[in-house]
Amino acid sequence: MAPVNVMNLQQKRLTREDILFLLNLTGKKELEDLYEAAYAVKTRYVGKKVYFRGIIEFSNVCRKNCFYCGIRKDNQNLVRYSMGLDEIVESARWAWEAGYGSVVLQSGERKNRTFTAFIEKVVKRIKQVSSGELGITLSVGEQDEDTYRRWFDAGAHRYLIRIETSNEALYRRLHPADHSFSERLKSLEALKAVGYQTGTGVMIGLPGQTMEDLADDILFFEKMDVAMIGMGPYLPHGDTPLYGEGSSLAITTEDLLDLSLKMIATTRIYLKDVNIASTTALQALVPTGREMGLLAGANIIMPNITDVQYRSLYQLYDNKPCINENSETCVSCLGTRINSIGETIGYREWGDSPHFKNKQSATGSIRIL
Ligand code: SAH
Numbered sequence: 001m002a003p004v005n006v007m008n009l010q011q012k013r014l015t016r017e018d019i020l021f022l023l024n025l026t027g028k029k030e031l032e033d034l035y036e037a038a039y040a041v042k043t044r045y046v047g048k049k050v051y052f053r054g055i056i057e058f059s060n061v062c063r064k065n066c067f068y069c070g071i072r073k074d075n076q077n078l079v080r081y082s083m084g085l086d087e088i089v090e091s092a093r094w095a096w097e098a099g100y101g102s103v104v105l106q107s108g109e110r111k112n113r114t115f116t117a118f119i120e121k122v123v124k125r126i127k128q129v130s131s132g133e134l135g136i137t138l139s140v141g142e143q144d145e146d147t148y149r150r151w152f153d154a155g156a157h158r159y160l161i162r163i164e165t166s167n168e169a170l171y172r173r174l175h176p177a178d179h180s181f182s183e184r185l186k187s188l189e190a191l192k193a194v195g196y197q198t199g200t201g202v203m204i205g206l207p208g209q210t211m212e213d214l215a216d217d218i219l220f221f222e223k224m225d226v227a228m229i230g231m232g233p234y235l236p237h238g239d240t241p242l243y244g245e246g247s248s249l250a251i252t253t254e255d256l257l258d259l260s261l262k263m264i265a266t267t268r269i270y271l272k273d274v275n276i277a278s279t280t281a282l283q284a285l286v287p288t289g290r291e292m293g294l295l296a297g298a299n300i301i302m303p304n305i306t307d308v309q310y311r312s313l314y315q316l317y318d319n320k321p322c323i324n325e326n327s328e329t330c331v332s333c334l335g336t337r338i339n340s341i342g343e344t345i346g347y348r349e350w351g352d353s354p355h356f357k358n359k360q361s362a363t364g365s366i367r368i369l
């Protein structure tokens, strides 16, 4: 394979081999070049504005048992909570008043009529109190198409559901037998059919994951034609079955950080106009992890706006950052950090992905926002 000139990547259509080559880069100078190239693609296709999605982790009740996750059903070592309607709506109102364009409502997975009706009500109320201004993203797992449609009709317009890994065999090793890769895929398809801006993503550095898997994950994002990508490092949680199994791709924290940034940068260069989140899990690796993500090509940050009393109970992984800081503290320190890297914050804007907008114009079906 001819070596890729990192600085000429913007002009080139990357092959799977090129993607692998980029993911395998190691030297300091090479990595800097890669991030710089990704940043140039980002500036050109999505700009230098960061959009905030305030995340409300409204419940840690979950019917599933993913082997890696700290709030899995069988973990008895935590108190379960579910925020009430008014509490969730008040958190959303806070975000709206603070100038956030959108909120993300995230929780463990529940699948029943009461839950469906509750989410529908929450979405409608948030729309009401924010005069229709606040964008609403949902991240509450696998549901059937009718449920997704009800929530969409209520006013939610984005949905996040990670595939976790696009390698089905690896997916099976990370989940109990009754969790299904094809159901996860079906959910992604259903969300797109309903009309959501759909986001997916993977964990990076999973036990058993190879560099080829990660390259295929990027190709999977393209094949699924999603509008948003949210990826982050896999971080162990002491009360999970996967604890103690290490990654062969990243031994040290620094390796894992580099690998995560390489995934962001390569995805940006390859997909160009999608929204890419710089996730909290990056910040768990190093305090400035999210800013590093922005500089490697991400353009979305999801500040945690969950009431502090619940934060320590929503630990998907150990050492989650900011569990004792209130939302105001988080946002002011974040604003300063973002300005310090020369970017601005898109206050009061939804910041929809140009990829989604371009696609809609192409099919002539632009939704009135
Ligand atoms: N229950 C929903 C949403 C909450 S979990 C769902 O599963 O879709 C949100 C994401 O947290 C998951 O998709 C997974 O990628 C991530 N996550 C869970 N455990 C993690 C861990 N130990 N390290 C890093 N990310 C984790």
Ligand code: SF4
Pocket: 062, 063, 064, 065, 066, 069, 070, 071, 072, 073, 107, 108, 109, 141
């Ligand atoms: Fe539940 Fe989501 Fe955690 Fe799986 S990843 S156990 S579905 S909260």
